[in-house]
């Protein structure tokens with residue numbers, strides 16, 4: 001099968017190569033998916049350059065490093081202990097950055113990280129949903145925004161035009177929250193169309209002067225995730241007393257790259273614990289959120305997508321061989337939904 005492999009990383013720039021690899025075979029609890037499409041996530045561009053290598057190398061098996069965290073296709077083989085899937089099922093899945101990737105014609109993935117695609121959800125949307133969708137859902141849970149009490153809450157979503165932010169804005173609007181969102185100037189109307197009540201151009205406007213008394217602030221923005229400090233004080237300033245801040249931007253991978261994996265993880269735990277304590281003393285709650293794969297949760301999100309409150313927005317599409325160009329599009333921005341790698345046109349059209 002053909003796959004996009006990272007052949008080098010680091011200061012010289014990460015290199016990607018289209019290579020011919022052996023067909024994956026499923027372990028006992030895995031399925032093999034023939035991929036119709038994979039999605040490009042902004043973190044892929046960083047991983048190509050070596051971001052998180054210390055931790056991921058510690059955890060990953062030897063072998064070529066195939067890029068890509070999520071996608072959709074059709075099951076072609078199942079492991080001996082898999083009961084919930086059979087060859088021919090249309091499925092979507094997301095994986096961890098240290099496991100086999102989705103920029104490929106086929107991938108072996110844990111069955112527990114996949115779900116069947118429900119009727120009413122197209123293959124392209126299914127490919128765009130898993131990684132961003134699960135991360136967004138995990139933010140909603142951490143911030144206490146997956147309960148009926150979400151209605152009437154004032155929520156600020158930073159980065160409402162992005163893959164994750166666009167899902168959050170839609171879902172919170174449908175759930176009855178009052179939603180403010182930051183994004184680039186060219187995306188203001190797009191984010192308003194997703195349901196934001198107030199949109200803020202982060203290049204021209206200062207959200208701390210426009211907002212106050214927010215129940216929840218969600219941060220999906222890292223202008224430079226490798227920066228050594230996270231300036232979170234502005235977010236604290238717009239929260240009401242007892243309010244919640246939930247962030248996708250943590251120092252874990254950066255510290256692991258600087259200090260080595262075990263020490264970096266320990267240092268990041270201590271750093272985050274202290275920050276949490278500081279926020280608690282100011283009467284506010286701080287949650288860091290990390291992506292976790294889960295087929296069961298994904299099945300729930302796929303139902304939300306069919307109902308219309310969690311529809312992934314699809315941006316540009318590229319063939320598998322043009323993965324580097326697709327990544328460059330994501331790096332250049334501005335973002336508007338998910339960039340896709342279309343791997344098998346015939347499978348993409350299956351319903």
Ligand SMILES: NC(=O)c1ccc[n+]([C@@H]2O[C@H](COP(=O)([O-])OP(=O)(O)OC[C@H]3O[C@@H](n4cnc5c(N)ncnc54)[C@H](OP(=O)(O)O)[C@@H]3O)[C@@H](O)[C@H]2O)c1
Nearest residue numbers: 159161162163164182184187202220222248290291334335
């Ligand atoms: N913790 C985890 O496990 C985890 C998991 C997944 C993702 N993440 C992180 O979450 C972040 C978002 O992912 P994504 O897929 O949604 O990215 P994305 O599609 O690239 O979206 C990023 C958004 O940020 C906006 N933006 C950029 N600079 C901004 C600023 N200074 N103020 C406000 N908004 C700004 C962009 O707006 P315009 O394009 O309109 O300019 C865009 O809407 C990434 O940094 C990723 O690494 C973390």
